[in-house]
Amino acid sequence: MENVGGPLKIQSINPRTGETFGPVFNETTPAELDTAIKSAVSAFASWSHSEPKDRAFSLHAVADAIDANIESLVEIADLETGLGKPRLTGEVGRTTFQIRQFADAISHGDYETTFIDAAVDGPPPVGHPELVRTTVALGPVVVFGASNFPFAFSVLGGDTASALAAGCPVIAKAHPAHPQTSQLVFEIAANLLPVGVLTLIHGVAAGTSVLTNPRITAGAFTGSRSGGRALFDLANKREIPIPFYGELGSVNPVVELKGGATDSPAFATAYLDSLLLGNGQFCTNPSILFAPEGCTILPEIKAQIVEREAGVFLSEATKTLHDKNRALLATLIDGEIFTGKNSSVSGFYTAPQIFVAPITSIKPEALMIEAFGPTGLVLTFTDVDQLIATLLHMEGALTSSIFAPADDPDLIRVGKVLASMSGRVSFNSWPTGVAVTAGQHHGGPYPASTSPLHTSVGLAAITRFLRPVTFQSFPKNIPNLLRNITH
Amino acid sequence: MENVGGPLKIQSINPRTGETFGPVFNETTPAELDTAIKSAVSAFASWSHSEPKDRAFSLHAVADAIDANIESLVEIADLETGLGKPRLTGEVGRTTFQIRQFADAISHGDYETTFIDAAVDGPPPVGHPELVRTTVALGPVVVFGASNFPFAFSVLGGDTASALAAGCPVIAKAHPAHPQTSQLVFEIAANLLPVGVLTLIHGVAAGTSVLTNPRITAGAFTGSRSGGRALFDLANKREIPIPFYGELGSVNPVVELKGGATDSPAFATAYLDSLLLGNGQFCTNPSILFAPEGCTILPEIKAQIVEREAGVFLSEATKTLHDKNRALLATLIDGEIFTGKNSSVSGFYTAPQIFVAPITSIKPEALMIEAFGPTGLVLTFTDVDQLIATLLHMEGALTSSIFAPADDPDLIRVGKVLASMSGRVSFNSWPTGVAVTAGQHHGGPYPASTSPLHTSVGLAAITRFLRPVTFQSFPKNIPNLLRNITH
Structure with a gap:
């Protein structure tokens, strides 16, 4: 070009x-x-x-x-x-x-x-x-x-x-x-x-x-x-x-706390919808989903992603960079990989893919790679201290989300960590879709x-x-x- | 040190x-x-x-x-x-x-x-x-x-x-x-x-x-x-x-428009007081006074400065830098020099000094030298277009002043130029003395x-x-x- x-x-x-x-x-x-x-x-x-x-x-x-x-x-x-x-x-x-x-x-x-x-x-x-x-x-x-x-x-x-x-x-x-x-x-x-x-x-x-x-x-x-x-x-x-x-750009954390009413098949669908919206080419993409170990959405995600079709990239450069970042993520994450479909015969397409791994198994560099495309990372955690320690390794983000009951005992301390690292924190809602209004803050600590x-x-x-x-x-x-x- | x-x-x-x-x-x-x-x-x-x-x-x-x-x-x-x-x-x-x-x-x-x-x-x-x-x-x-x-x-x-x-x-x-x-x-x-x-x-x-x-x-x-x-x-x-x-820091312009009621011996005294306050070591120092050609304050400044005694610098480094900047100004300005007294026998003192020159005679670099000490520059102008052209060659300033009657026909257009280049514009008042209050703005375009x-x-x-x-x-x-x- x-x-x-x-x-x-x-x-x-x-x-x-x-x-x-x-x-x-x-x-x-x-x-x-x-x-x-x-x-x-x-x-x-x-x-x-x-x-x-x-x-x-x-x-x-x-x-x-x-x-x-x-x-x-x-x-x-x-x-x-x-x-x-x-x-x-x-x-x-x-x-x-x-x-x-x-x-x-x-x-x-x-x-x-x-x-x-x-x-x-x-x-x-x-x-x-x-x-x-x-x-x-x-x-x-x-x-x-x-x-x-x-x-x-x-x-x-x-x-x-x-x-x-x-x-x-x-x-x-x-x-x-x-x-x-x-x-x-x-x-x-x-x-x-x-x-x-x-x-x-x-x-x-x-x-x-x-x-x-x-x-x-x-x-x-x-x-x-x-x-x-x-x-x-x-x-x-x-x-x-x-x-x-x-x-x-930004690697945006989404946290699901244990026992959230959101742990359902519909939640998995909503996750994939947000992740794959615009072929994942949003700076507000839910880059990393932190989910409690053993939560029921993992099999749901696995079952649903195989039905998801590849979207088209904005340009060859965008696809090339995304594919390179996905390959890099693969070297940093030791876990399962769930892949969607790609029936394209020309143009700039890549099948959706999700990495699933225990939070303890990944290299910290994986927390800093913005794939900018149809690539998701699901990290499972066993306790909230571990979750917070990992969040504190992340860089500044445009946005973050927390899914939990309003009376969850960990809501405040996890929410504070999210507020310390991002420009917008959403409760029980996905990060994509940025309201254009006086109360919006679309920014955040560098590199957001x-x-x-x-x-x-x-x-x-x-x-x-x-x-x-x-x-x-x-x-x-x-x-x-x-x-x-x-x- | x-x-x-x-x-x-x-x-x-x-x-x-x-x-x-x-x-x-x-x-x-x-x-x-x-x-x-x-x-x-x-x-x-x-x-x-x-x-x-x-x-x-x-x-x-x-x-x-x-x-x-x-x-x-x-x-x-x-x-x-x-x-x-x-x-x-x-x-x-x-x-x-x-x-x-x-x-x-x-x-x-x-x-x-x-x-x-x-x-x-x-x-x-x-x-x-x-x-x-x-x-x-x-x-x-x-x-x-x-x-x-x-x-x-x-x-x-x-x-x-x-x-x-x-x-x-x-x-x-x-x-x-x-x-x-x-x-x-x-x-x-x-x-x-x-x-x-x-x-x-x-x-x-x-x-x-x-x-x-x-x-x-x-x-x-x-x-x-x-x-x-x-x-x-x-x-x-x-x-x-x-x-x-x-x-x-900042080179701050002070403009006196022709016919200002301020063109008096007391104005010359006030100018010297502001210029020499704290031995001139203020970032709000009235660095350059633009005065109408033939104004009566010039002989007043000349007469009064010879009575002004050298102040002490904050440090040897401050004096050395000031003296160097004054010497540099002397190479860029072709005009008269009025000098005060220095009766010190030790320590870090330099006599006050004022350069007076027609606005047309100086090299533009002179407009960008902050002497940071008891050194003033008085530039005389014959018309307001010439004054504005010179102001537009200056860098961003913390503060500026304009002395004029409230109904002076040139007040608005000169004031706008001052507002475009500085963080605070004062009317009929000197730039030194920064009020500590909610309405203050102590900043301005770079390097201010x-x-x-x-x-x-x-x-x-x-x-x-x-x-x-x-x-x-x-x-x-x-x-x-x-x-x-x-x-």
Whole structure:
């Protein structure tokens, strides 16, 4: 897809067949990047200075236009990603929902907090002048689209929508696995936004060039740990480092405590549904299920997985990496292997597979491998101390789940461990399916996020692109005039 | 002070005489560091899990004990820093004020925000389960003390107080310019806190060793750009990177617009007072005064500075660096030089000096040199476009000021430029003197801060040490039990 030794060409590949199709996209050239950055810098003046309700109006227009084009968008995205039309239709709905949510939030002033700290008479430290603490938009930002969400985490996904709502122009780097979808989304939106507020670029080198440009003030990314870490390092090595909001994936623990009412055939079905949703290509995948030794779901899982058919990977690269990680897991786990079906004859498919082993039998490295595909790990434990000791060997996670009766004596101490290592903890519910709402936190300790204080999903994502400024001793109304930047 | 080629020895030096005095401190050994980190990790369990009112009680006890020892603290700090007893007495007051402020804030639940996002029926994206978004303490953190604030930005300064209030144990690295003050503050406080909640270490290598330890979850620093950047890089290069809240200093612009009522002899006096406060060793120093050409304050500054006596530097290193930066400025500025007096015969003194030049005559590099001492730069401008073009060449600043009538036609456009480049903008007031209050923002674009979204002064500083977690679908009251981490 990305050739070494010549100008980069990007072309769609149908993952169901392995065949290339459609137009060839050239990597954005240095001259085009220069124009894109100048245009974003220039747009920052008026976009960040605009009334929130005017930005909200533009965002609503964009969301409406995306919805109006849903059929052609889903059509091309399905050909490029193999994710299937029902899922992609839902994803477009989620994408426009979150664009409108950010638009409505800024219209209501939800995240443009201004705190007036009235003057206090007397000498310091008690006495002080009036201080008005508010926020300003950071500046132009770069957003890197994800492979597994061609809409919700791509050109007009949550990162872009939250940055635009905050007042920051966005240069969006298309993911090479869905260039046509990216281009179409961009073309639908660009006409409805002022020049320079949204620009699309193609190519890895173009993306890193923008990230390291001195005029860019933040980066946002959803994708692999290796790619995200490389970009994080670039952002931090700049002469002027910038915030880099990377969501680098996650190995998510799901704990079933002994005696849970959930220990049933239906639980095994729900586990496999969550694990294999989107062919397992979710950062919220239930990577490791910790189950009590002797629980009845193991035979159920074994019986059910043989009926599960291989799903298609997003790309050859995704399949190759997954297969490599699965092979690596096999060397680290001494247990049983349950395998599903693969009746494909072409394209990028791998049969689902589940490793089952006693918690004591695995090498700790196995706890850190995100397979990113239809591969599950079920670890059986005999006591909760053993379970906790293993959980403490895991890395930071986006999400975790605990299945137990509400009065289980171990619920609190296991729940605390899960809270210490993850950004979201769910009770008696599976980790896939991330609600797009103000109470969401989609982040967590590294590598779940490069910035554990921030979320990439839900309304709080907007705070990533707003910087506080305090105005001291100004006449009333002046801080409001100053908070939007016009150069 | 820190010898190469042998075990590090740290001893106080009286900057007024250049003589060493008092006990010799050894660099904290690797074995001691290991104990300190284990102790902090162990203390994290109970400290972060404690009731906020119990942490507040301990913090009040610490503040009371510091106040009770103010005479001996000021005595030793004055010998080590030369800052003078009045200033140091005030600084102790500010330090205990802010410890109590954080204590009271957590007692009132001000920054322990819990947002309950009620369940909404229906399919996603509109429907979602109940989500409770709250925060948990990050974990053990390391705080690097500053040279110029032996109390307010050192062992028990704002970084430490905010981290302790958040529930994070602190390993504090003493600044080598005031080891005895650091030790005394630590000994007063340590007895009043649970074991491991506060540990003092000495030495640069010890500090970097703690920062790069996998069990440490954040770093906070106030000091030089070179030192801070080196630590920022270490924090980001870790296998598991951690937030690093560095305040690396700042070149702060002060703008006087033409026709300001402030163009008076008293204005010149106020400028010199702000510039030379603490011998100019403030990160909020009015580094560059932009004044209209032909303004009447220039002859006033010239007349008044010859009466200003040299102040003493915090250390030989501080004086050496300042003198080097002043010499560098002299090569970049083609203008007049006004110099004050220096009647010292020993110790670390340099006469105050002010460079005055037309804005058009200087090399842009001059706008990026923080002299950190009694050196000022006055740049005269003939029109506001020229002024703005020059401001846009400056780097991020902690603070800026604008002196003008409230109805000055240029107030808004110049104020917007200042807001775009600094963390605090003051109207008709000088930048020195940072109010310790909820409305404060002491930060700003790099290099003012390595984390432009956060402040190191004022109540919002606590948010740097709290990480969001969302609890999904838990029975009522359980999230409250889970939010404090106990391992």
